[in-house]
Amino acid sequence: MDTAQIDAQTFDDLQANAGAEFVVELVDTFGEEAPLLVNELREALAAASAERFRRAAHSLKSNCSTFGATRLAALARALETDGLPAGPDGIDVLAAELPPTLAALQALARR
Amino acid sequence: MADRGARLLVADDNKVNRLLLTRTLELQGHRVSSAENGRVALAMLRAERFDLLLLDMEMPELDGFQVLEQLVADAELKDLPVLVTSSLEGVAHVVRCIELGADDYLPKPVNPVLLRARIDSSLEKKRLRDQQKELVRRFATSEVAQDLQQSGFALGGRRVDATVMFSDIRGFTSLVESQSPEETIELLNTYYTLMFDAINGQGGVVNQMIGDGLMAIFGAPLPLDGHAHQAVRAALDMVEMMALFNAERSAAGKPAIRIGIGIATGEVVAGYTGTQARATYTCIGDTVNLAARLEAHTKDAQRDILIDAATAAALPADLGRDVLGAVVFKGKSAATEVFAVVLPR
Numbered sequence: 001m002d003t004a005q006i007d008a009q010t011f012d013d014l015q016a017n018a019g020a021e022f023v024v025e026l027v028d029t030f031g032e033e034a035p036l037l038v039n040e041l042r043e044a045l046a047a048a049s050a051e052r053f054r055r056a057a058h059s060l061k062s063n064c065s066t067f068g069a070t071r072l073a074a075l076a077r078a079l080e081t082d083g084l085p086a087g088p089d090g091i092d093v094l095a096a097e098l099p100p101t102l103a104a105l106q107a108l109a110r111r
Numbered sequence: 112m113a114d115r116g117a118r119l120l121v122a123d124d125n126k127v128n129r130l131l132l133t134r135t136l137e138l139q140g141h142r143v144s145s146a147e148n149g150r151v152a153l154a155m156l157r158a159e160r161f162d163l164l165l166l167d168m169e170m171p172e173l174d175g176f177q178v179l180e181q182l183v184a185d186a187e188l189k190d191l192p193v194l195v196t197s198s199l200e201g202v203a204h205v206v207r208c209i210e211l212g213a214d215d216y217l218p219k220p221v222n223p224v225l226l227r228a229r230i231d232s233s234l235e236k237k238r239l240r241d242q243q244k245e246l247v248r249r250f251a252t253s254e255v256a257q258d259l260q261q262s263g264f265a266l267g268g269r270r271v272d273a274t275v276m277f278s279d280i281r282g283f284t285s286l287v288e289s290q291s292p293e294e295t296i297e298l299l300n301t302y303y304t305l306m307f308d309a310i311n312g313q314g315g316v317v318n319q320m321i322g323d324g325l326m327a328i329f330g331a332p333l334p335l336d337g338h339a340h341q342a343v344r345a346a347l348d349m350v351e352m353m354a355l356f357n358a359e360r361s362a363a364g365k366p367a368i369r370i371g372i373g374i375a376t377g378e379v380v381a382g383y384t385g386t387q388a389r390a391t392y393t394c395i396g397d398t399v400n401l402a403a404r405l406e407a408h409t410k411d412a413q414r415d416i417l418i419d420a421a422t423a424a425a426l427p428a429d430l431g432r433d434v435l436g437a438v439v440f441k442g443k444s445a446a447t448e449v450f451a452v453v454l455p456r
Contacts, residue, residue, distance in 0.1 A: 018131060018134050018138070019138075025130075026127060029127055058169065059124075062125060062220070063125065063127045066127060
């Protein structure tokens with residue numbers, strides 16, 4: 001259960017490749033997009049659309065991997081592969097993990 | 112290779128991915144646009160010229176597979192290099208992408224070093240393909256190039272009804288002897304430029320250039336309505352262009368150039384002859400031989416444009432022609448009816 005929240009190597013590589021200033025903006029963009037994706041998960045569940053659900057989880061996982069947000073990425077991967085859940089518990093857990101992850105990313109970006 | 116960068120399009124529905132990929136590619140020296148789904152990507156590809164597409168395979172509305180299918184079906188876009196990015200696991204997906212025309216597959220998350228290598232490689236392949244197409248166009252007419260691209264190359268011919276034209280410069284040999292080689296080549300190039308213009312303008316295809324001799328076909332490799340009439344119109348244009356050219360020459364104190372044109376209409380065998388390694392598109396048959404004979408006869412007949420009976424019969428009544436009577440040409444037992452086209456005053 002002790003997956004480090006952010007993988008430092010991945011984040012460092014990202015800054016090295018794309019530039020530190022750009023990564024600040026990218027983290028901010030993720031900060032805007034991630035809640036929208038969580039919303040999408042909830043709506044997909046309400047509409048009982050497995051495809052929409054999978055796609056939203058996949059996008060979240062993909063973005064988390066980009067930043068090295070490993071714990072959040074693992075949660076998203078589970079949602080992606082397990083298919084449409086019976087209830088919103090999985091989404092709630094992920095949603096709860098989002099703000100601290102974003103905060104950690106913001107901190108790293110502005111370091 | 113990265114001096115000017117290429118024009119790239121990134122298609123990905125995920126905003127963070129789109130921004131990062133765009134940024135990575137711009138840092139590598141390219142000019143990048145982005146699209147958030149397949150539909151927008153296709154619209155942008157049709158509106159503007161791109162050198163390469165980076166395509167995410169899992170987008171809403173039109174998915175990556177559907178985009179690939181549409182690209183292959185589009186004559187303008189089927190040669191566009193496409194790199195697909197996806198975290199789809201499994202060999203089956205990769206194989207399907209390649210079958211659908213993708214140049215390469217990049218797993219997500221995209222490694223910047225691998226991305227650069229694959230893009231450079233794809234762009235280089237495209238550049239070589241374009242160079243090849245350009246070469247074919249340079250040595251064959253665009254009609255033949257198109258024919259080659261569509262049907263592929265095969266030795267062999269087919270019978271078609273067409274009109275064949277031969278043209279050359281009268282007294283060319285003595286002309287060559289009277290001027291420098293540079294002047295001769297310059298003259299030939301100007302002559303060819305004018306003749307090509309006149310012939311292409313009436314739907315004809317210049318088939319061969321041998322010294323100052325030129326052979327053109329109307330009606331092959333692509334069919335042409337009223338090919339006999341078009342050929343005669345081209346001949347009249349050629350004579351008119353030479354008249355203008357000669358006005359310039361005499362102003363520069365140079366002698367005038369006279370051309371002779373022979374035109375015959377009938378069945379020809381058209382196709383690729385030669386060997387698998389080296390071939391040329393050509394027409395053969397009686398009609399071709401007759402056109403050549405008519406052209407040679409222009410000297411004796413003292414007329415610029417000579418045509419056969421079949422060509423004359425296909426012309427509108429108001430296109431003036433004089434009956435020169437029957438001539439026995441070398442290699443033919445029967446005499447041939449020869450007509451001379453009346454030049455406009």
